[in-house]
Amino acid sequence: MSQAKKITFLALLLGAALILSYVEALVPLGAFKIGLPNVAVLLICKLFSRRMGLLLSLARISLSTLLFGSVTAFAFSLGGGILAWILIALTLPFYGKISFIGISVLAAAAHNFGQTIAACFVFGSVAPLAMLWWLLLLAVPAGILTGMLAQIVCGRLTHLLNGGKNA
Amino acid sequence: MSIFMIGVALMKLHLPDLLAILLVLALAGMCAAFVFMGESGASVLVSANGYTYPLLMTDGVHVIESAGYHFTIEISDGSCNVTESDCPDALCAAMPAIRRAGEVIICVPAKLSLRVDGSEKGAIDGVAG
Numbered sequence: 001m002s003q004a005k006k007i008t009f010l011a012l013l014l015g016a017a018l019i020l021s022y023v024e025a026l027v028p029l030g031a032f033k034i035g036l037p038n039v040a041v042l043l044i045c046k047l048f049s050r051r052m053g054l055l056l057s058l059a060r061i062s063l064s065t066l067l068f069g070s071v072t073a074f075a076f077s078l079g080g081g082i083l084a085w086i087l088i089a090l091t092l093p094f095y096g097k098i099s100f101i102g103i104s105v106l107a108a109a110a111h112n113f114g115q116t117i118a119a120c121f122v123f124g125s126v127a128p129l130a131m132l133w134w135l136l137l138l139a140v141p142a143g144i145l146t147g148m149l150a151q152i153v154c155g156r157l158t159h160l161l162n163g164g165k166n167a
Numbered sequence: 168m169s170i171f172m173i174g175v176a177l178m179k180l181h182l183p184d185l186l187a188i189l190l191v192l193a194l195a196g197m198c199a200a201f202v203f204m205g206e207s208g209a210s211v212l213v214s215a216n217g218y219t220y221p222l223l224m225t226d227g228v229h230v231i232e233s234a235g236y237h238f239t240i241e242i243s244d245g246s247c248n249v250t251e252s253d254c255p256d257a258l259c260a261a262m263p264a265i266r267r268a269g270e271v272i273i274c275v276p277a278k279l280s281l282r283v284d285g286s287e288k289g290a291i292d293g294v295a296g
Contacts, residue, residue: 072275094183102184109191119275125214127280130202130271136195140188 001161009161010048013040014056014063021064035142038084039150042100042107047157050089057081072122079118080111091117092144100150105143112139172292201269208268208283211240211247215279232277240281247272247281 006016017040024036037060045053065074087110093101112135119128210221219276222229222242228250229240238259239251248264249272259274268285 025226044273069186071275076275088296097181098187099181101180105184105189105191108195119168119273122275123214123273124279125280127214127282128273129198130269130282131273133195133202136191140191143191144188146229158171 010044010052010056011014013044016040016060017056017060018063018067020101021060023067025064025068035080035084035108036146036167037081038104038107039084039146039153041081042088042103042146042150042158043154045085045088045092045159046095046154048126050085050092053088054082054085057085075118076115079121080115083114083117083146084108086110099147100154101147104139104147104150108139108143109136109148112136113159136166174294199272203267206268206285207245208270208285210284211242212282212284213240213279214282215277221284227240231279233238233274233277236264236277236279238274238279247275249281 017037020036022042037057040060041053041057044056055082058081061074061077065071066076069077084107087106088103091098091106095103112133116128116135120126178218208224210223212219212221213231215231222240224242224245224247225245227241229242231238231240236252236254238249238254241248241250246264246266249259249262252260254274254276259272259279262272265272265281265283268283270283272281273279
């Protein structure tokens with residue numbers, strides 16, 4: 001793939017991730033997010049490299065904070081985003097044995113765990129840990145949803161990357 | 168078409184996927200057990216504007232201000248609930264009432280937290296001190 005095509009693709013997916021951040025901000029779950037942009041991170045990790053995935057995640061978090069976030073939201077996103085990426089990076093080599101759904105569920109759980117840890121730092125207490133149970137519970141449907149989304153989009157993107165015309 | 172796609176996506180679930188889901192559910196269960204095993208609390212520790220103080224679990228309505236937002240907190244029958252909030256998220260008002268030691272209600276924008284304190288003795292000491 002040419003360098004220009006690669007850059008264009010990464011930029012497009014960064015745009016998609018930003019839109020997903022915005023959509024996610026509309027879901028009334030407070031500062032706790034279900035991790036929709038992780039679909040884009042997962043796809044970049046799969047189609048390009050894991051390093052690029054981290055880069056996209058960090059760029060997405062910085063941009064979304066500038067556009068519609070606050071400092072606390074930044075701490076939350078950063079904690080969730082980095083932990084989710086670590087889980088994706090660790091489980092992706094086993095893709096084939098484990099599908100996008102399993103990876104996404106783990107990533108969503110890590111995302112919520114990271115946010116809770118960030119909340120502990122923001123509050124300066126361990127009180128937010130008491131909410132972890134329903135955040136982890138929420139991570140299962142959220143992860144299944146994002147995993148299915150990633151699975152559907154991945155097939156089409158692969159087609160597009162290989163020069164398909166009707167994708 | 169899209170329902171068909173979702174069906175196909177679901178069919179691709181492998182054993183490790185189910186294990187991953189079970190692992191997360193088990194972790195959630197453990198966290199829940201840890202929170203719900205606590206005995207019912209005698210007081211609520213309120214953290215607002217950087218200060219922490221106890222509210223006894225006696226029936227009543229309190230209005231608390233933190234970081235410019237206002238919260239109506241209702242205590243009745245040994246449980247504490249946020250009934251009204253003017254913060255943009257209003258997530259805390261949607262959270263379930265808390266009654267067991269360790270349970271929390273948190274408002275992130277206002278940096279307000281309510282935590283049920285388990286020890287009856289400690290709570291009374293807090294008021295006296």
